[in-house]
Amino acid sequence: MNNVITTNIVRFIVLVLAQTLVLNNINFLGYINPYIYILFVILFPIKNNRMLFIFLSFLLGLCIDLFLDSGGVHAAACVTIAYIRPLILKFSFGMIYEHQTIKFSSTEFGQRLTYFAIITFIHHLLLFSLEIFNTSKILLILKKSLFSGIFTILLCLLITVLFSQKRK
Amino acid sequence: MQQIINFLIRNKTFLLFLLLFCVSLFFTFQSHSYHKSKFINSANFLSGGVYESVNGIGQYFNLREENQQLLEENNRLKSLLFNEEDTFNGLSTLDSTFTNRFDLTPAQVSKNSYSATNNYLTINKGERDSIRQDFGVITSNGIVGIIDNTSNKYARVLSILNTNSRVNAQLKNTNHFGTLKWDGVSPKVIQLTDIQGLAKVTIGDTVTTSGNSTIFPKNILVGEVISFKLNETEDVYNINVKLFNDMTNIGHVYVIKNRDAKEISILNNPDE
Numbered sequence: 276m277n278n279v280i281t282t283n284i285v286r287f288i289v290l291v292l293a294q295t296l297v298l299n300n301i302n303f304l305g306y307i308n309p310y311i312y313i314l315f316v317i318l319f320p321i322k323n324n325r326m327l328f329i330f331l332s333f334l335l336g337l338c339i340d341l342f343l344d345s346g347g348v349h350a351a352a353c354v355t356i357a358y359i360r361p362l363i364l365k366f367s368f369g370m371i372y373e374h375q376t377i378k379f380s381s382t383e384f385g386q387r388l389t390y391f392a393i394i395t396f397i398h399h400l401l402l403f404s405l406e407i408f409n410t411s412k413i414l415l416i417l418k419k420s421l422f423s424g425i426f427t428i429l430l431c432l433l434i435t436v437l438f439s440q441k442r443k
Numbered sequence: 444m445q446q447i448i449n450f451l452i453r454n455k456t457f458l459l460f461l462l463l464f465c466v467s468l469f470f471t472f473q474s475h476s477y478h479k480s481k482f483i484n485s486a487n488f489l490s491g492g493v494y495e496s497v498n499g500i501g502q503y504f505n506l507r508e509e510n511q512q513l514l515e516e517n518n519r520l521k522s523l524l525f526n527e528e529d530t531f532n533g534l535s536t537l538d539s540t541f542t543n544r545f546d547l548t549p550a551q552v553s554k555n556s557y558s559a560t561n562n563y564l565t566i567n568k569g570e571r572d573s574i575r576q577d578f579g580v581i582t583s584n585g586i587v588g589i590i591d592n593t594s595n596k597y598a599r600v601l602s603i604l605n606t607n608s609r610v611n612a613q614l615k616n617t618n619h620f621g622t623l624k625w626d627g628v629s630p631k632v633i634q635l636t637d638i639q640g641l642a643k644v645t646i647g648d649t650v651t652t653s654g655n656s657t658i659f660p661k662n663i664l665v666g667e668v669i670s671f672k673l674n675e676t677e678d679v680y681n682i683n684v685k686l687f688n689d690m691t692n693i694g695h696v697y698v699i700k701n702r703d704a705k706e707i708s709i710l711n712n713p714d715e
Binding site: 292295296299302305308325329333336337341343345346347348354355357358406408412 | 459464470471494558691
């Protein structure tokens with residue numbers, strides 16, 4: 276149990292620093308940045324205290340906002356995906372989730388991709404709509420969410436593959 | 444009463460979510476209005492400190508370009524100095540109250556962003572270097588933005604690449620003035636609006652600050668006109684201006700303090 280807490284604390288700090296110091300300076304094609312800090316929300320243990328989980332996600336978003344001067348957009352997006360995560364889990368993993376025994380490294384690739392993609396696109400849509408906050412620029416919002424979303428999903432999958440614990 | 448408490452306990456997760464969501468929305472809306480984002484900004488001890496220490500490393504990669512820029516600026520200033528006797532006949536030194544109206548403080552940018560719609564910069568000078576809200580920030584090539592929040596050691600700059608930013612500017616050769624805004628599309632192009640339809644605008648015209656506000660002195664470079672058109676009612680121009688400054692690559696900046704700002708603002712708003 277202690278191990279899980281330490282892992283998540285380290286993950287929190289590393290993701291915030293990586294996001295703000297490295298990934299936000301990529302600006303691929305001028306505006307595409309991956310937002311991989313949502314890996315914290317994606318990979319948070321499934322057996323959890325939901326209140327704590329939602330609060331931690333809020334804190335994560337607020338930390339990112341603090342560094343990026345974006346008001347509260349990241350916090351809002353993070354809290355939302357944390358709140359609706361059980362729904363998405365049930366949708367993408369089906370029955371296995373009910374038994375609360377899944378490990379992300381042992382699930383099928385297709386299911387994992389659906390799960391990552393749904394969370395990422397909901398997060399990005401909310402993030403960019405709040406950031407741009409202008410209905411006349413809805414195309415810009417969709418364009419940004421789509422391209423940044425693809426970038427984020429790719430990076431998230433790569434990172435989870437690279438850092439997954441080796442099983443015997 | 445029992446039922447209310449039961450309801451609260453049953454829906455505690457949803458209520459917590461709602462509360463936190465509203466808090467973040469509150470921060471978001473606050474950040475949309477100038478001067479109000481007091482709590483969440485990168486000019487604080489933590490993020491300012493982290494950015495500065497990381498920037499200490501990143502700075503080395505741009506040394507060559509920075510040197511080149513400083514050299515060019517030195518060159519320009521030297522040529523001004525050597526030619527001064529011919530052009531000004533020493534007149535500029537006569538009026539000492541005028542020449543000392545503006546104080547400049549050099550600073551280093553520790554965080555820059557240009558891909559969002561509301562961009563801010565963080566610089567490594569703050570209140571202890573007597574930097575306050577509403578001071579202008581420029582580089583040797585042109586304007587950068589306006590100080591909007593300060594902490595003891597750091598300050599946050601509202602970039603001109605921010606949809607909330609409004610800066611007074613004019614066409615250099617006609618003195619018609621208007622407002623600089625940004626539409627959030629390209630970090631190289633900003634929009635100059637409210638220029639009178641009577642004005643003669645040509646492509647390639649230089650746009651400078653107008654000196655009508657207390658923030659920037661007159662004749663700070665902004666950019667050049669690349670395209671323009673009249674609005675629907677044909678009374679004012681909307682002009683696209685290509686910035687002289689490369690906002691994606693900013694190292695050294697100068698913060699301008701207008702010593703007379705207080706006096707001018709009291710004169711304009713005698714009630715306050």
